[in-house]
Amino acid sequence: MEINKELKVSLVLNNDKLHFNGVSRENEQISIDYTPPLGDNLGYTSLELFLLSISSCIVSTVLIFLRKKNIVISGVNINANGIRKEEHPTGLKNVDINIEIDSENLTNQEMDSVIKKSKEEYCPVISMLNKDVQVAVNYEIIRERKHVK
Amino acid sequence: MEINKELKVSLVLNNDKLHFNGVSRENEQISIDYTPPLGDNLGYTSLELFLLSISSCIVSTVLIFLRKKNIVISGVNINANGIRKEEHPTGLKNVDINIEIDSENLTNQEMDSVIKKSKEEYCPVISMLNKDVQVAVNYEIIRERKHVK
Numbered sequence: 605m606e607i608n609k610e611l612k613v614s615l616v617l618n619n620d621k622l623h624f625n626g627v628s629r630e631n632e633q634i635s636i637d638y639t640p641p642l643g644d645n646l647g648y649t650s651l652e653l654f655l656l657s658i659s660s661c662i663v664s665t666v667l668i669f670l671r672k673k674n675i676v677i678s679g680v681n682i683n684a685n686g687i688r689k690e691e692h693p694t695g696l697k698n699v700d701i702n703i704e705i706d707s708e709n710l711t712n713q714e715m716d717s718v719i720k721k722s723k724e725e726y727c728p729v730i731s732m733l734n735k736d737v738q739v740a741v742n743y744e745i746i747r748e749r750k751h752v753k
Numbered sequence: 754m755e756i757n758k759e760l761k762v763s764l765v766l767n768n769d770k771l772h773f774n775g776v777s778r779e780n781e782q783i784s785i786d787y788t789p790p791l792g793d794n795l796g797y798t799s800l801e802l803f804l805l806s807i808s809s810c811i812v813s814t815v816l817i818f819l820r821k822k823n824i825v826i827s828g829v830n831i832n833a834n835g836i837r838k839e840e841h842p843t844g845l846k847n848v849d850i851n852i853e854i855d856s857e858n859l860t861n862q863e864m865d866s867v868i869k870k871s872k873e874e875y876c877p878v879i880s881m882l883n884k885d886v887q888v889a890v891n892y893e894i895i896r897e898r899k900h901v902k
Contacts, residue, residue: 608788609837611845613804615812617829622813624831628801634783636809639757642817650810650878652777653802655762660785661799663764664771668791680766682773688758693880696760729799731842734883 623647651686651696659684659701661729662741665722666703666715673714679706679746696737703743710745719743772796800835800845808833808850810878811890814871815852815864822863828855828895845886852892859894868892 615626615636622643624636635647648656659682670677681704686696705715719741723730730739764775764785771792773785784796792798797805808831819826830853835845854864868890872879879888 615831626805653806656775657802682764695877695880728844731844
């Protein structure tokens with residue numbers, strides 16, 4: 605597979621605090637801001653964007669490998685949370701990525717194996733982190749999604 | 754300043770490829786996808802979100818310090834690009850963040866000092882990276898923005 609080797613984004617400051625509009629290519633702009641008093645809560649914080657980045661990265665990598673094994677996936681929901689360090693620099697010390705995956709033919713063994721390979725060898729975002737950031741990927745396989753009227 | 758110690762995001766897979774909607778709090782959803790053939794280019798890639806995260810993080814930290822020094826900032830434009838590694842895991846090996854900052858009373862010396870402090874001690878996103886990721890922060894101080902009719 606050919607990968608896009610160079611990526612570009614741009615941002616513009618919108619006010620006299622910390623509100624930015626950010627964008628890549630022809631995507632819709634993302635509103636980025638910080639919490640009060642420095643910002644006005646008008647958008648995503650940088651660390652929330654990071655959490656979306658790492659979560660989508662690891663789950664995409666996992667799905668690619670599962671599909672290569674002919675696993676049928678009928679739905680995926682992810683809840684991720686991050687805990688910041690209390691002293692500067694206040695990066696995340698823990699990232700927990702919790703995946704609910706709907707599949708009739710996925711086993712725990714396959715999921716464990718694919719998560720391990722993705723974390724250790726393939727997920728680009730995780731590969732850029734240092735060892736102080738603990739990333740846990742948890743999952744639950746849903747055999748039959750209950751549909752509530 | 755009190756910081757929000759725990760952050761949360763959620764994502765839902767939307768199709769049988771790699772298109773997700775991601776969100777935090779009450780923000781507008783972000784469309785996240787990968788390039789063809791694995792995805793359909795329907796949104797931001799994980800690494801583009803990472804570039805927005807690191808760019809907004811470093812620039813916000815810089816602005817906070819400049820304002821503490823009573824530097825007046827009337828505009829900021831950022832262009833950031835990232836170069837991926839060619840072998841798996843294909844994370845970014847280089848991140849270049851280019852800042853155009855409009856200010857009447859900012860000096861190069863102050864900007865150099867604040868960028869160094871932000872990169873080395875304060876920017877949460879940069880603090881999570883390993884040494885293989887080279888982050889360069891470049892800037893141009895604009896004394897008078899030309900307004901074109």
